Amino acid sequence: MTEGTGAMVPGAHTIAVIGTGKIGELVLSGLLRAGWPAQKLIATTRRPERAAELGARYGVRVVDNVAAVDEADVLAIAVKPQDAAALLEEIGPKVPADKVVISLCAGLPTSFFNRRLPDGTPVVRVMTNTPALVDEAMTAISAGPHATAEHLALAEEMFKPLGATIRVPEAQQDAVTALSGSGPAYFYLLVEAMTDAGILLGLPRQVAHDLIVQTAIGSAVMLRDSGEHPVKLREAVTSPAGTTISAVRELENHGVRAALLAALEAARDRARELADQNR
The missing domain is CATH 3.40.50.720 (NAD(P)-binding Rossmann-like Domain)
Known part of the structure; x- marks a missing residue:
C-alpha cells in the first residue's frame, strides 16, 4: 500500500x-x-x-x-x-x-x-x-x-x-463492545417489552409492533439529523402533567436508567473476561 x-x-x-x-x-x-x-x-x-x-x-x-x-x-x-x-x-x-x-x-x-x-x-x-x-x-x-x-x-x-x-x-x-456491539439486543428487548405493553393495552400484536418500530426509526433519525441533545428531544414530547411525564416517572421509579448503566458495565466486564480467558 x-x-x-x-x-x-x-x-x-x-x-x-x-x-x-x-x-x-x-x-x-x-x-x-x-x-x-x-x-x-x-x-x-x-x-x-x-x-x-x-x-x-x-x-x-x-x-x-x-x-x-x-x-x-x-x-x-x-x-x-x-x-x-x-x-x-x-x-x-x-x-x-x-x-x-x-x-x-x-x-x-x-x-x-x-x-x-x-x-x-x-x-x-x-x-x-x-x-x-x-x-x-x-x-x-x-x-x-x-x-x-x-x-x-x-x-x-x-x-x-x-x-x-x-x-x-x-x-x-x-x-464500544458493551454499547454498540451488544446494543442492538437492548433495543430489540425494549421493542419486545413495548409490544407486550401494547397488547396489554388492547392493541393487536402487529399494530403494536408497527407503531413501535416506526417510532423507533423516526426517533433515531431525529437524534442523528437534528443535532439536538436527547434531553431536549425528550422534553419536546413531555408536556406538563401529561401522559409522557407520567410514563417517564414510572420508568425512573423502576430504575430503568440505573439498570441500563449496570447492564452496560456487565457487558464491558464480560468483554474483559473474554480477553483474560484467551490470553
Whole structure:
C-alpha cells in the first residue's frame, strides 16, 4: 500500500475473511455490495456444506486457512474469540509481516495477535454490529502498535459500506463492545417489552409492533439529523402533567436508567473476561 493514495479502490487488495460465520458473512456481503470483485475476495470456513453455501450465494472462492493467508494481502479474522489461539497457531508462522490483519474477534486486544504473529505485523481491531445487514452498522476501529494511519484508512474503507465508522483508542474497545456491539439486543428487548405493553393495552400484536418500530426509526433519525441533545428531544414530547411525564416517572421509579448503566458495565466486564480467558 502507498501512503497518501486516498480512498481504497475496490479490488485493489485481495481480502480473505477467515472464519465466515455471521460477522464474517456481514463483511463479505458488504464488500460485494460496495463493488468489490468476487474474484478478489476469499472466504474460509470449517464445514464443507457452509463452504458450498457461501460459494453459491456470493460467488467467492472458499479455501483453507493456509491458502487464504498465502493468497490475500488483507486478513479479516472473524472467528470466535475462543477459537482465535488455535487459528493463529495454525497460520501465524505463515503470515508475512507485510500482511494487514483486521480482527473482528470480540474482546481480544491487538496484543493477543501481536504475540502470535511475526514482529511488526499491523493489526487493526474492529467492532461492528448486526445492523450491517441493512447497511446501518456502527463500526469502531482501533490501531494496534504496528498499524499506521494508512491501515486505519484501509479498515474504514472496508467497513463504510456497512454503515458508519469511528476511530477510537483501543483502550475504549470494551466499552464500544458493551454499547454498540451488544446494543442492538437492548433495543430489540425494549421493542419486545413495548409490544407486550401494547397488547396489554388492547392493541393487536402487529399494530403494536408497527407503531413501535416506526417510532423507533423516526426517533433515531431525529437524534442523528437534528443535532439536538436527547434531553431536549425528550422534553419536546413531555408536556406538563401529561401522559409522557407520567410514563417517564414510572420508568425512573423502576430504575430503568440505573439498570441500563449496570447492564452496560456487565457487558464491558464480560468483554474483559473474554480477553483474560484467551490470553
